[in-house]
Amino acid sequence: MKLDLAADHTIYRSSEGKRLPSVTTCLKVLAKHSLLKWYATEERKGVLACLKEGFPLPEGPFAERKRDHAANLGTIVHARIEGFLKADPLDLDGLDPEMHAQSEAGYMRFVDWWISNGFSVVESEKVMVHEDFPHMAFGGTADIIALDREGRYTLIDIKTSNKSRYWPYPEVYAQVAAYAMMYEYETTANIDRIVVVRVGKDEKDDLQVVEVDAHKRDWGYRLFRSAYYCHMALKELQD
Numbered sequence: 382m383k384l385d386l387a388a389d390h391t392i393y394r395s396s397e398g399k400r401l402p403s404v405t406t407c408l409k410v411l412a413k414h415s416l417l418k419w420y421a422t423e424e425r426k427g428v429l430a431c432l433k434e435g436f437p438l439p440e441g442p443f444a445e446r447k448r449d450h451a452a453n454l455g456t457i458v459h460a461r462i463e464g465f466l467k468a469d470p471l472d473l474d475g476l477d478p479e480m481h482a483q484s485e486a487g488y489m490r491f492v493d494w495w496i497s498n499g500f501s502v503v504e505s506e507k508v509m510v511h512e513d514f515p516h517m518a519f520g521g522t523a524d525i526i527a528l529d530r531e532g533r534y535t536l537i538d539i540k541t542s543n544k545s546r547y548w549p550y551p552e553v554y555a556q557v558a559a560y561a562m563m564y565e566y567e568t569t570a571n572i573d574r575i576v577v578v579r580v581g582k583d584e585k586d587d588l589q590v591v592e593v594d595a596h597k598r599d600w601g602y603r604l605f606r607s608a609y610y611c612h613m614a615l616k617e618l619q620d
Contacts, residue, residue, distance in 0.1 A: 382469045384460045384476065386453050393510050393520020401510065404521035404559045407612040408552045408605065415547060450480075454582055455541035457484040459524070462491050462539060466505045466525065487541055487580035490588045494578060500527040500535065509563040517609055523560040526572075533573035536561050540579040549577055549591050554601030555608060557593060562602060 393401040420442075427443030430436075439446070457476065461484060464471040473481060504526040512518045525537040538557045542548065561572040575593035580586075593601070 382464050383472050386456060391508060391522055395512050395518055401518050401520045402612060404519060404556055407519060407609045408555055410608050410611045411552050454480055454483055457481060458487040458541050459539060461488045463505050465492060466502045486584040487582050490580045494588060499530040502527050509567055511563045511566050519609060521560055521563055523564060526564060534570045535574040535576055536572050538577045540577060541582050542579060544586055551604060553577055554593060554597050555605035558598045558601035559605040
């Protein structure tokens with residue numbers, strides 16, 4: 382399979398062609414205090430390094446350059462996992478060899494975990510749209526729908542974020558709860574399990590697996606629903 386890191390994000394539309402917000406777009410309204418601290422720290426480190434070495438300051442923010450690199454690396458990890466599940470390995474043509482090499486650790490952590498748990502894939506990168514006008518309408522893409530050893534439908538979400546004592550963040554629960562609801566809305570299947578797998582990017586990182594119980598799934602969806610209405614209210618006010 383081919384990967385274009387410059388490709389546009391998936392656009393979700395209603396049955397009537399109306400553009401819909403994505404789950405992740407709605408969740409951007411949630412405050413992320415740790416992200417603000419990280420951003421400020423990266424800017425300070427970058428400026429001090431340039432002053433020490435006598436280098437001119439770059440045009441863009443240091444934090445955004447690091448963020449974009451991390452995002453691209455995470456995209457490659459996801460693409461390699463998708464290729465593994467579809468038996469269609471990622472084509473290296475056009476990819477940065479160094480970045481591809483950096484993706485190996487997270488990719489292999491996932492493959493080992495997947496095989497050892499005996500999952501079988503049902504859907505990979507499942508694009509979904511939920512339409513419930515005039516109440517809620519949005520889209521999203523679930524990483525994996527699988528069957529576990531007991532034949533239970535399992536939604537698996539892959540994260541490549543760095544290790545943190547605060548992980549999983551509240552928006553993670555909101556995201557996967559929304560995806561589970563969407564899949565059940567579109568199909569006759571019930572999502573019996575939700576598993577979030579943080580594979581990371583660093584070679585020295587550790588795999589983190591979190592099973593989302595019914596309580597967190599319920600409150601995660603409530604959080605998503607609140608974020609959705611907040612996003613729509615802000616959009617209406619801005620328009």
